[in-house]
Amino acid sequence: MSLPSPLLAVTDRHGHARPLAATVRAVIAGGGRWIWFRDRDLPPDERRRLGETVADTVRAAEGFLIVGGDPDLAVILGAGGVHLPGGAPVSPVRDRLGGVLLGVSAHSLREVEAAALAGADYVTLSPIFPTASKPGYGPALGPEAIAAARGFGIPVVALGGIGEGTLPACREAGAAGFAVMGGVMHGEDPEGATRALLAGWADRGIV
Template sequence: MTLPRLLVVTDRTQAAGPLPEVVAAAVDAGARAVWLRDRDLPLAERRAVAADLRAVLDPVGGLLVWGGAAGAPEGTAVHLTAADPFPAARPPLVGRSCHSAAELARAAGEGCDWVTLSPFAPTASKPGYGPALGTGGLAALAPGAPPVLALGGVRPGDVPGCLAAGASGVAVMGPAMRDPAVVAAYCAALAACDTGPTRV
């Protein structure tokens, strides 16, 4: 299976409209992987949102990623927090949020298919995780890690630097939630780097 180099992360508190509509607009702009991150939703409501997002993603061969392992629909890819235990029954694809060399080493040892590494730049959505990594931090931490998606304050103009520093792609939340059309700019930046999809 492949993970597109752009992972759109949901946050309904920042979304320009209902999540299914925002995600549909992001998909129209080129998104092919969406991480349903809104873990505070009641499980039944979250599963209903997941079904709506699948209805948008499935026709384009897209990937839905469930935040956390608890309550994940069978056969769904999951993305774990840094503190989540690895699921006893392995989902088809597993990502993990990382912020340090130790967390990356753990994810590698578990056999995670990808990791997000954050924060790349100062961002209000990633408080408390230390200073921004920048390209220097990515370059220092990415070697030996599972495929890294840079997360946190990544703008389209940052994409070439992230890839040059060893990231396999980028994950984007706020910009894509507030203006899903911006996804096209991220896709164009990735295409210009001609790096292709990450094998996972």
């Protein structure tokens, strides 16, 4: 299964006064149609309500929604995929949801290999570069980890410290795409930030 877009935009309602749905709408307007609904710090009922708003927004803008860590919520929201934490069992989710896009978070080559063997469609590998949002996962892996991970035959989405300046290294290492949270969720112009990132990716011949 091909990835919906090179850019995976990870939701984060913190850090800006605008409603999350408005930010998501702006990201999709900027070309970032692949949205990962994360915001997992909310109680289940609140997360479901926020997810319904985000799902409606993504659907209306003809984007592609995946839900982080909760297959049940993905079904409720009619999402196109699920993103599982590292080490989570893949087969039961695949058996239940069928041909949805199924991703797994990886923080080492061992976890990439495990996800590939389990039948995931892609992995996010992080942190590639230093980032304040991933302090608990040790030092940055560096783009060389992307190149090594490609040997397991699964698309690798670079996550952690990704911006216009670090895109070339991810491309040269063979990343299938890149994931961004703060770079598109927290600024004053999420649409413009999304356009700039995608333009940088396209300028380097990797649309």
